[in-house]
Amino acid sequence: MTVVRTVSELRALIGSSRARRHTVGFVPTMGALHDGHLELARRAAAGNDLVVLSIFVNPTQFNDHADLAGYPRTEAADVDAASAAGVDLVFAPSAGEVYPPAFRATVMLTGPIVDGFEGANRGPAHFHGVTTVVTKLLNMVGPNRAYFGQKDAQQLRVVRALVSDLNLPVEIVGVPTVRDADGLALSSRNALLDSADRATALGLSRALAVGRRSFDHGERSAEAIVAAAAAVLTSFGVTPEYLAVVDADTFVSLAHLESTGALLIVAAPVGSVRLIDNFALGAPRPAGPSPAPDRKYLTT
Numbered sequence: 083m084t085v086v087r088t089v090s091e092l093r094a095l096i097g098s099s100r101a102r103r104h105t106v107g108f109v110p111t112m113g114a115l116h117d118g119h120l121e122l123a124r125r126a127a128a129g130n131d132l133v134v135l136s137i138f139v140n141p142t143q144f145n146d147h148a149d150l151a152g153y154p155r156t157e158a159a160d161v162d163a164a165s166a167a168g169v170d171l172v173f174a175p176s177a178g179e180v181y182p183p184a185f186r187a188t189v190m191l192t193g194p195i196v197d198g199f200e201g202a203n204r205g206p207a208h209f210h211g212v213t214t215v216v217t218k219l220l221n222m223v224g225p226n227r228a229y230f231g232q233k234d235a236q237q238l239r240v241v242r243a244l245v246s247d248l249n250l251p252v253e254i255v256g257v258p259t260v261r262d263a264d265g266l267a268l269s270s271r272n273a274l275l276d277s278a279d280r281a282t283a284l285g286l287s288r289a290l291a292v293g294r295r296s297f298d299h300g301e302r303s304a305e306a307i308v309a310a311a312a313a314v315l316t317s318f319g320v321t322p323e324y325l326a327v328v329d330a331d332t333f334v335s336l337a338h339l340e341s342t343g344a345l346l347i348v349a350a351p352v353g354s355v356r357l358i359d360n361f362a363l364g365a366p367r368p369a370g371p372s373p374a375p376d377r378k379y380l381t382t
C-alpha cells in the first residue's frame with residue numbers, strides 16, 4: 083500500500099501499472115472511512131487489477147463552514163482500513179494540489195438533477211463542487227471504473243450524467259447502501275452524533291422503511307407514502323429538510339408512482355449534523371447499455 087500526495091506521483095505509479103495492461107478501479111472519498119466506503123473498495127478490488135482510493139475533503143462542495151471545519155479526519159486509520167479492503171494506492175492530496183492559486187475552472191450541470199433537493203438545500207455551488215472535483219479526480223487517476231454509493235443517490239445520478247454528457251471514458255458503478263444492523267445508513271458524519279442523536283437518526287431509515295412498506299402493499303400515491311413516512315419522522319422528533327418521492331432518473335417529484343424507477347429520499351438535521359438517506363420504491367428501471375470503458379489510447 084502506497085500513499086501519494088501529488089498528481090505526478092499518482093500518474094507515475096498508475097502509468098507503470100497501466101503499462102502492464104492492468105485495469106484501474108477508483109473510489110473517491112472524503113475519508114473517515116467506514117464500511118460503506120470499504121464496500122466500494124472491495125467491489126473495486128474484485129473487478130480490477132489496481133485499486134486507487136482518494137481521500138480529499140473537497141472544500142468547494144461544502145456550503146457550511148462549520149460542517150467543513152468539523153468534518154472528521156482520520157487519515158492514518160483510513161490508510162490501514164483501505165489496505166485491508168484491497169486498496170493498492172491512496173491518493174491524499176492537499177487542497178493546494180487540487181486547487182492551485184490560479185485555479186479558475188468550474189464544471190457544472192444544469193437542470194432538475196442538480197436544481198432540486200441537495201442542490202436546492204445546499205445551494206448550487208454544492209453540485210458544482212462535486213462535478214468539478216469528480217472531473218478532476220477522474221482525469222488525474224484515469225480509471226476504467228469508478229465506484230459511488232447509492233446512499234448519495236442524487237450525487238450518483240449527477241456523476242452518471244457528467245460522465246455521459248462529457249463522454250468521460252469511465253464506467254460508473256453504483257454500490258448499494260451499507261447500513262448498521264438497525265438500519266441507520268453508515269455515514270462519516272455519524273461519528274459526530276452522541277447517543278441520543280444516534281437514536282434520533284434511526285428515524286430516517288425507519289421512516290423510509292414504512293414508506294416502502296406502504297408502496298409494497300400497493301400504495302401508488304406519493305402523497306400517501308410521504309405522509310406515512312413523515313409520521314415516523316415526527317415520532318422520532320425529526321423535522322426533515324425534504325422528504326419526497328422522485329423519479330430516480332430525473333429527480334423530479336412524482337405524484338403517482340409506477341411499479342419501478344422511484345426513490346423515497348430524505349434529508350434532515352440531527353444534532354449538529356445533516357443526514358441523508360433513500361430507499362428505492364420497486365425495482366430500478368432497466369438501465370440502457372453502459373458504454374464499455376475505452377482506455378486503449380492509454381495502454382497501447
Ligand code: AMP
Pocket residue numbers: 110111112113117118119121122229230231232233234257258259260261267268269270
Ligand atoms: P464521502 O466520503 O461521504 O464523500 O463518500 C464517498 C463515497 O462513499 C460516495 O460515493 C458515497 O456515496 C459512498 N458512501 C458513503 N456512505 C455509504 C454507505 N453507507 N454505503 C455505501 N456507500 C457509501
